[in-house]
Amino acid sequence: MNNSPLSDLLSPLQLEHAARCIEQAQSIAIITHQNPDGDALGSSLAMRHFLLSLGKHTVTNIVPTSFPDFLAWLPGLDSVIQYEQQPEAAAAALREADLVICTDLGESTRVAALSPVLTERFDSYTASRTSVNSANSALLIIDHHLSRVCTDQPEQIAYPECASASELVFRLAYQLGKLSLTPDFATCIYTGMMTDTGNFSYNSCHPEMYSIIAMLLTTGINKDTIYDRVFNAWNADRMRLVGYCLYHKMKLFPEYRTALITLNRREMYRFNAKSGDMEGIVNMPLQIKDIYYSVFMREDKIPPHQIPDAGGAKVKAKISFRSQGDRPVNKLAHEVFRGGGHMNASGGEYFGSVDEAAQKFIETMPRYMQKE
Numbered sequence: 001m002n003n004s005p006l007s008d009l010l011s012p013l014q015l016e017h018a019a020r021c022i023e024q025a026q027s028i029a030i031i032t033h034q035n036p037d038g039d040a041l042g043s044s045l046a047m048r049h050f051l052l053s054l055g056k057h058t059v060t061n062i063v064p065t066s067f068p069d070f071l072a073w074l075p076g077l078d079s080v081i082q083y084e085q086q087p088e089a090a091a092a093a094l095r096e097a098d099l100v101i102c103t104d105l106g107e108s109t110r111v112a113a114l115s116p117v118l119t120e121r122f123d124s125y126t127a128s129r130t131s132v133n134s135a136n137s138a139l140l141i142i143d144h145h146l147s148r149v150c151t152d153q154p155e156q157i158a159y160p161e162c163a164s165a166s167e168l169v170f171r172l173a174y175q176l177g178k179l180s181l182t183p184d185f186a187t188c189i190y191t192g193m194m195t196d197t198g199n200f201s202y203n204s205c206h207p208e209m210y211s212i213i214a215m216l217l218t219t220g221i222n223k224d225t226i227y228d229r230v231f232n233a234w235n236a237d238r239m240r241l242v243g244y245c246l247y248h249k250m251k252l253f254p255e256y257r258t259a260l261i262t263l264n265r266r267e268m269y270r271f272n273a274k275s276g277d278m279e280g281i282v283n284m285p286l287q288i289k290d291i292y293y294s295v296f297m298r299e300d301k302i303p304p305h306q307i308p309d310a311g312g313a314k315v316k317a318k319i320s321f322r323s324q325g326d327r328p329v330n331k332l333a334h335e336v337f338r339g340g341g342h343m344n345a346s347g348g349e350y351f352g353s354v355d356e357a358a359q360k361f362i363e364t365m366p367r368y369m370q371k372e
């Protein structure tokens with residue numbers, strides 16, 4: 001009888017591929033998605049701790065853009081290369097590694113300016129399947145976005161039904177029989193599981209999640225402290241910004257059970273808002289009874305790598321979509337705002353001002369939001 005508290009989610013083929021890639025690699029680069037959140041950083045740093053515990057010495061973590069202050073304490077974060085600060089080092093690490101591991105990331109396009117380099121790695125991996133000359137091409141994808149589901153390609157550990165990529169990293173280590181439960185590893189995994197489920201308030205009914213948490217807690221980590229560091233870390237400006245958003249900026253469309261909040265650059269400047277400060281605002285209107293969809297738009301400058309695609313626009317709207325229950329928002333994000341994501345949490349963007357993006361959203365809302 002199998003007494004394991006976890007089912008064998010990952011297939012033997014996936015485990016064999018991962019084990020072989022890791023064993024053969026001398027240098028390993030780990031990369032996660034742009035604007036990394038708790039799961040992106042948690043999963044990629046947990047992977048780092050796992051590889052170090054296996055005796056892999058040359059492990060480089062890369063993040064494409066900056067990360068929020070409320071995650072800056074995560075163990076291992078001080079060794080991360082941030083592309084915006086060290087562009088050459090980040091690109092070189094990605095190009096030269098024997099093995100590239102993507103965590104919480106399934107698309108080579110969601111890594112800001114590193115997208116051409118990662119696309120090259122994806123392409124050379126695909127080519128290596130058919131060619132003998134496969135130097136510098138090993139690849140492992142650990143992801144839970146809907147855009148990527150497991151195929152028969154063993155490098156893709158891609159399970160949208162899993163609430164976090166961090167859980168998948170844990171399962172990989174566990175199923176390989178190489179789990180080394182240290183406080184640093186456990187802290188990173190717990191942070192990713194906690195943040196991608198809103199502190200276990202959505203996507204959080206699978207009993208095995210709690211078996212994993214029970215194992216993590218045996219390392220002595222304090223989950224309440226982790227919660228406190230992540231969720232009780234606001235500054236006063238952010239508190240006032242939230243008040244402003246909810247009082248002045250929230251528009252309700254009761255017929256479509258939808259709330260919309262926009263922030264332009266002037267407003268963000270007024271509240272001294274950095275990107276992490278806006279994290280979570282999109283979830284708040286869902287606390288209103290009978291509001292099932294929430295949309296948050298903020299205005300950003302167009303980064304240099306997107307200027308050729310921006311059609312002359314000076315700014316872009318970065319958009320977050322959230323919903324509750326069986327009401328997908330990823331289709332709207334994908335079809336109208338060149339994005340994607342999960343059924344209940346997606347994002348996209350629009351080249352132009354937030355007012356223009358809001359107009360576009362209001363026009364398309366009847367096609368995507370269920371009237372109830």
Ligand code: 5GP
Binds near residue numbers: 319320
């Ligand atoms: P957030 O609203 O927190 O930025 O993103 C929520 C989720 O939407 C992310 O976990 C990611 O899956 C997805 N997402 C956000 N922005 C984009 C985007 O520009 N493109 C795609 N494909 N997915 C996105």
Ligand code: MN
Binds near residue numbers: 040144
């Ligand atoms: Mn995630």
